[in-house]
Amino acid sequence: MALFAFDAQMASIVRGAREPMLAQIRLQWWLDVMTQPAALRPSANPVVAGLLPAEAAGVDLTAALGPVVRGWEALLAPNDAGAWQAYVEGRGQLFTVFDQLAGTGVRDTSLRLGRIWAAWSWVREDAGAADAQRFAISADDLAWLASVRLPRRLRPLSMLGRAALLDIRRARFDLPPGRPALFAALVWHGLTGW
Template identity: 35%
Template sequence: MTRENSSLSEPMQVDPAITLALAYARKDTRPVFEDLFALDRRLADAVRQASEPIIAQLKLAWWRDRFAQSPSEWPKGEPLLARLAAWDADVSQLGTLVDGWEALLAEGPLSNDAAIAFAQGHADAWSVAACALGRAGPPSPEHAAQLWSYADLAEHCSSPEDAERARAAARSQNLFDAASPRLPRDLRPFAILGRLAHRAMLGEHPMLSTPGDFLAAVRTGMLGR
């Protein structure tokens, strides 16, 4: 794999799939989704933009330390932290999202363990967001989160070989054996992203890159699956 610091290539841009998914969020729930993806972008930028792995690790450690603290101890002046502190959920579990991003900093080709840690971190984070939206019980968004994580990782890998390793890691978790459970209306954006990710992984193409993808997203946005 060709890389210096991580398995990833260019800095994250505005994601059309996320933009489309957020269009189906209720007005009162949209802020939680926006906070979640803003945090993910901050962590992604820490990994992709750092000139040295140690710099990325230091940035990620700052976030990990915050999630190890009570929100009442968080420093003032960081708007994203202030928004996350308002979540009615155990935000300490967002620390595994940080761990997932840090796993991508390991030297050498993308490993199965790193890809799985990346997906699990997102699954945990999406579950925390679901709790913040009052949807702590089943059905869980974890399956959709894992699908989206692997698809997003494959899409942004710095080499075709690492992209295939990301897809292989998803297959090793048997994620394609069953469809994601139908999620409640409040979690509709997660359902859309899971659906787009499933299509992308099976077709080995970027999410929302074909007319069929858009139609599938609209259908899921309207019907839930």
């Protein structure tokens, strides 16, 4: 959960940005904090404190989460042609950290799922209907998403992928996330992997 809390913190900085420069300063603060020794970090910040177990488990926070910060930062320059791809690539790296912590050895699969999740999540949570056109998934990625099976320890990530798949198939990104049909499908997937 600490990794998703970290991602949510980055999202709140970017989503709440009225001045891109100020948001960049706040994102840089996070990068600077991750490079400091644990004893020098602000201990009162619950997100910083929540990352300590991941670091203790051997995760290099700067290498693992730096791309996530840079991905969110890319959205501060929406007119940049590469911003969308940089966001998807960077934020998608979050799933590889879960793979590293779980020790499942499916980094490439986690990264591919993370990229799809990042794009879907942005369209679902942040983009308007007109912006949803930026979200395009190839037929290969759609077929892959329908068939991918992650190890049991990564089933929560697989459930996020399943939620994305259901929205993509319906071409509807505005349906409530707590709708009964989605809930039932995710519970079934969580229990069986299918």
